[in-house]
Each structure stands twice: as C-alpha cells, then as structure tokens.
Amino acid sequence: MENPMQQFKTEFFKALAHPLRIQILELLTEGDKSVNEIQSSLGSEGSAVSQQLSILRAKNIVVGTKDGKKVIYSLRDPKIADLLAIAKEIYNNHLIDTISILEDELDETEKSEQ
Incomplete structure (x- = not known):
C-alpha cells in the first residue's frame, strides 16, 4: 500500500513522463513564457503544447497567470x-560509465589481437 508521499511521487513523475512536457519545463527554467513563446521556441503545434501545459497545470507543476489576453506560464x-x-547530471554520469566500459572492452580487444 502506497503512502501519500509515494503516491505524490508516482503522480509527479508520471506527469513528467513525456518529452514535450520536459521540453516545456526546460524552457520555463529560463523564465516565464506565453503559450506562443513556448510554441515558437519548440516549433511545435499549438494544440500539442496546450494539451501538455494542461496536464502540467492539473498536476500543479506549472501555473498560468493571465496577462491581458495572454496566459504566462511559470514553474x-x-x-x-x-x-x-x-x-542531466545522472544522464552524464551514465554516459561516462558507458564510455568507460566501452574503452575497457576496446582495450581488451586490442590486447587479445596482439
């Protein structure tokens, strides 16, 4: 049985589990943006961005604030x-480990060929 914290984490990470949502969040780390700014930065269709923003809003990951006719989104x-x-650091560490393994295998292959 999940406790409330585990349930929150599960729902939170589910909300992040989409490439476009991650791209949106990465953009918003640079500062608040309107839907149009997000769309043009990502080169994505308006409906796709709006749909993903809706999910992020529903999970309380982003907030939208009215500014005249525009809605400005922020983390x-x-x-x-x-x-x-x-x-990103975890990903880089994973790459470093993978490169190290590949280099070791290459060294072993070169030694066995000599």
Missing part, C-alpha cells in the same frame, strides 16, 4: 529546475 516550484539539472 510552480523553482526546485523543478534543480530536478531537471540533477537528471
């Missing part, structure tokens, strides 16, 4: 930017 919690940066 609800600045720690989301930290989370994305940590995910």
